[in-house]
Amino acid sequence: MALMIYDTRRKQKVAFKPINSGNISMYVCGVTVYDLCHLGHARCYVAFDVIHRWLESSGYDVNYIQNFTDIDDKIILRANEKGVDFLELVEENINAYFEDMDALNILRADQYPRCTEYVEQMISITEDLIAKNHAYVTNDGVYFHVESAPEKYGVLTGQNIDAVLGGAGGRVSKTGEGKRDHKDFALWKLAKKGEPSWPSPWGDGRPGWHIECTAMSMDHLGEQFDIHGGGHDLRFPHHEAEIFQGECHTGKSPVVNYWLHNGFVNMDGEKMSKSLGNFWTIRDIIAKIDPLVLRFALINAQYRSPIDMNEKLLHDAEKNHQKLLDSYKLALDSWDNIEENKLRRLPEPNLSSSEPLSHSLGLIEKFAEEFALAMDDDFNTRVAVTKTMSIVREVNRLLNSDLDEEDCKSVGFFAVELFEQQAGKVLGLLPTREQISIMNEESIEVKMRKEEISDEVEELLNQRTKARDEKNWSEADQIRDKLTEMGVVVTDTAEGPVWDLS
């Protein structure tokens, strides 16, 4: 079994080989912290979280770096609008970022460097690029000269070096007054009056956007590293700029072995964006639905495919996720926390066995193997999820069949282990056992309400049971309707009726 990864630079799936066997260096472009995160950010960081989790599960030690862009035009603008210092705005949004990502069950990266902490390194790289004639100084800053390394143009997007101007029209010349060529990009911007700035050999100013990721990734991961990720839109110009800067600075190529880019979230077929006003913040959504349901919806697609977000998609995700959760809970209940060495040994999983239990276990084992194959095939979470759902079906079938109690406990244990490994540890879709027991515990308000109506409900249920014993179905249903009006759901079980608040 070998991990294959789609590399944007080579435009194909290639076998994955880390620079240092056993260790993986991974850098993912973080957010510019001028506002709350929206669904697009959620998609990106959930995608790379699953990649992170799968690499760790495969036995690699991953050094995962994700930056914060804590200075740029939008931050300055927003801070001015709000009348606060830009650092205050940055701090606020970083805190909000972690709250959102924690809710989505995203594991923390190893480091979260902020670009303002790397100004020194950025200046040093810029100086070197000037010395090597890859960059030049103008009256408004320092620019990278793209024509100084034409062979690196378009390596991620396949764009022709001369063709870009045509489509971009007049727009490209609007920024960077001092540029010699429309393709060049800023390494250092001299400050305008009142803007936050840092001293540099070229005057007070701030770094260009692209140089920060080069400085931070190089500082943490070295001059060449394994994986660099980010949104699809960052391929150009951001990541191509990083290739120019990094490779011209170090003279080594490639700076990154595997470029990974996640697909976008669309709304009704159009890209979700702030300018179109068709975006949902993470908060908007998780106020209404379980964050793990949102996570399910985002994982229920291969990371490179676009996702068209809508209510139906969330509804499907909710149904699926609930089904998974119910099956996991059923397995937990069936297992009943019996110590492993006290469980009866299950028969060997064997697909070709005529013995039903052995055959079922064989089927589950096959799905579990296919799950791993899917994850190894460029992190195909969509297929991994379908394999999980197939396991759900098989586990439900087994645990609802006429297994004897001892087998039931063992199968429950087997299923719990598998769910927790794949749906839990790898996909991050399961709450912890503690969270489940808290979910099962009722809040004070619920308890009080139940206490309040308990006598009345019990009385009605007795009447209903009596009516049912007499096969007086219409009265039984009338009583249930009455209970429904009170907000009470009745479920008939083999042990008699059970009720709960709806």
Added chain:
RNA sequence: GCACGGAUAGCAAAGCUUGGCCAUGCCGGGGAUUGCAAAUCCUCUUACCUGGGUUCAAAUCCCAGUCCGUGCUCCA
């Protein structure tokens, strides 16, 4: 204009590199279980954008075309 990606059943979406079997879930129909519900399981209908070609065999390969999205400007 140039570049990149896409078009699969009522809906969402895998499969395409390495041609032949099967996705998966939601919605809907039928059934088992239940007095009826809920949950669970079984089962069914409806597919591979169009036109050619290659092949015993094409969703998959080749050629041509149509439509859609994204990037080329701050973006995950």
